[in-house]
Amino acid sequence: MNQAVILAGGQGKRMKAPIPKPMFKVLGEPMLEWVLKACENADLSRICVVTGYEAKQIEDYLGDRCRTALQAERLGTGHAVQQTIPFLQEDTDGSTLVLCGDAPFIDSETIADSLVRHEQEGNAVTVITANVEHPFGYGRILRTDSGIAGIVEEKDATDAQRQITEINSGCYWFRTADLLTLLSKLTCENAQHEYYLTDTIAIALHEGLRAGAYCSHNPDVVLGANDRKGLLTLNTAARNAVLQQHMANGVGFTCTDGIIIERSVQIGAGTEILPNTILRGNTVIGENCVIGPNCVIEDTIIGNNVTLNTVQAYQSEIDGNVKIGPFVHIRPNSHICSGAQIGDFVEIKNTTVGEHTAIAHLAYLGDSDIGKHVNIGCGCVTVNFDGIKKSRCVIGDHAFVGCNTNLIAPIALGHHAYTAAGTTVTTDIPDYALAIDRGVLHVKEGYTLKKFANRSKKETNENE
Ligand code: UD1
Numbered sequence: 001m002n003q004a005v006i007l008a009g010g011q012g013k014r015m016k017a018p019i020p021k022p023m024f025k026v027l028g029e030p031m032l033e034w035v036l037k038a039c040e041n042a043d044l045s046r047i048c049v050v051t052g053y054e055a056k057q058i059e060d061y062l063g064d065r066c067r068t069a070l071q072a073e074r075l076g077t078g079h080a081v082q083q084t085i086p087f088l089q090e091d092t093d094g095s096t097l098v099l100c101g102d103a104p105f106i107d108s109e110t111i112a113d114s115l116v117r118h119e120q121e122g123n124a125v126t127v128i129t130a131n132v133e134h135p136f137g138y139g140r141i142l143r144t145d146s147g148i149a150g151i152v153e154e155k156d157a158t159d160a161q162r163q164i165t166e167i168n169s170g171c172y173w174f175r176t177a178d179l180l181t182l183l184s185k186l187t188c189e190n191a192q193h194e195y196y197l198t199d200t201i202a203i204a205l206h207e208g209l210r211a212g213a214y215c216s217h218n219p220d221v222v223l224g225a226n227d228r229k230g231l232l233t234l235n236t237a238a239r240n241a242v243l244q245q246h247m248a249n250g251v252g253f254t255c256t257d258g259i260i261i262e263r264s265v266q267i268g269a270g271t272e273i274l275p276n277t278i279l280r281g282n283t284v285i286g287e288n289c290v291i292g293p294n295c296v297i298e299d300t301i302i303g304n305n306v307t308l309n310t311v312q313a314y315q316s317e318i319d320g321n322v323k324i325g326p327f328v329h330i331r332p333n334s335h336i337c338s339g340a341q342i343g344d345f346v347e348i349k350n351t352t353v354g355e356h357t358a359i360a361h362l363a364y365l366g367d368s369d370i371g372k373h374v375n376i377g378c379g380c381v382t383v384n385f386d387g388i389k390k391s392r393c394v395i396g397d398h399a400f401v402g403c404n405t406n407l408i409a410p411i412a413l414g415h416h417a418y419t420a421a422g423t424t425v426t427t428d429i430p431d432y433a434l435a436i437d438r439g440v441l442h443v444k445e446g447y448t449l450k451k452f453a454n455r456s457k458k459e460t461n462e463n464e
């Protein structure tokens with residue numbers, strides 16, 4: 001079957017961080033993830049990733065998603081592929097796609113189209129190329145009248161060869177059986193004393209095998225990052241591409257400043273995204289919403305006609321016609337049901353807020369099940385943690401929780417129950433009841449008159 005080898009052993013010294021280069025993120029996903037997804041979208045499920053520098057980080061990230069092969073010393077791209085020989089030998093029937101883990105924009109269409117060409121031409125190797133304005137640093141494609149003749153690296157190229165603008169993307173299709181032969185013939189006689197995978201082209205031709213080049217119409221397939229500046233360029237390109245796609249789908253942006261939307265996010269038509277809004281992970285937003293300014297939304301499902309202003313929401317669900325903000329934190333595992341309204345300085349955690357419930361300001365609601373048409377007054381707190389364990393509060397439909405109520409969990413407040421302002425509730429309250437916890441209010445008449453009279457007497461004495 002067809003399979004893929006992804007080279008991810010390199011360090012990326014200029015990033016100045018102990019992270020393998022393919023693990024640096026573009027739009028929230030490691031570059032390696034982009035390459036893996038492109039393979040998976042092209043129906044390549046048998047994948048081996050070559051690790052090297054800080055290999056454990058990549059192994060931990062991948063888990064059992066695919067195989068890995070460790071390249072203990074970095075002796076070049078050819079040497080990296082040599083580490084996968086046991087993997088290649090397991091299935092020599094089809095072709096193997098070799099890709100670079102630090103060039104995230106390879107796409108499944110290029111992979112599929114180049115495979116068609118590779119098979120049609122009966123090539124031992126087909127290199128994916130692109131024509132770029134600035135070929136500096138890339139391997140240049142050498143062509144003759146009959147086709148590709150080889151690849152020469154920047155450091156080994158003559159001045160004339162450096163003028164060539166068709167470059168090696170670093171992705172290739174190899175007939176697997178031929179790849180095994182070609183790998184056995186690599187040497188390191190070049191400027192960098194490395195085993196260049198690129199030498200397989202000239203070796204194939206020398207051996208009488210066919211080699212071809214597939215020039216991608218998407219020049220971004222070659223883009224990689226060698227430093228932080230390059231990474232920013234990739235992020236900017238990816239970010240703009242995502243924004244364009246949402247605009248084509250009918251999502252509105254008046255100004256895109258500070259808006260970062262990861263690839264996985266879905267947004268319905270008619271929704272407006274306002275500045276400084278970051279949408280991450282598996283977030284799905286319905287139609288005709290206004291999201292922003294200043295929102296961070298992660299893995300959250302949002303219905304239609306929702307307004308979020310300066311809200312952070314994580315791993316939660318917000319149904320349609322909900323209005324939240326400003327300055328609200330929705331922590332994981334919360335469900336805000338339709339028609340609910342949440343105002344400023346409210347924190348919600350692991351809590352269901354029922355339909356048409358209002359939490360207007362300054363409240364903490366954690367580990368709670370709040371019914372519908374409930375009113376939560378200003379300053380209410382669910383006291384869900386006793387220092388050892390967390391417990392839940394249940395608040396019935398149409399309950400009215402007065403300002404500054406403390407609900408000491410576990411506790412259940414019946415439906416249509418009231419709590420008076422300032423009450424600390426320590427037992428369950430039946431339906432329709434009022435819980436009122438008031439000490440005797442002492443009123444000391446003339447207290448301050450006396451206090452200030454005493455003070456001015458004392459001051460007169462001191463000044464004498
Ligand atoms: C390589 C190609 C060049 C091409 C460019 C495209 C060679 C000799 N040159 O150059 O023609 O234009 O990619 O980006 O192949 N890696 C390892 N182990 C190693 C060396 C590299 O795993 O020993 C991995 C790196 O992590 C990276 C990929 O292979 O993902 C490419 O390596 P890199 O050093 O960036 O190759 P380039 O010099 O850019």
Ligand code: CA
Pocket residue numbers: 224
């Ligand atoms: Ca590179």
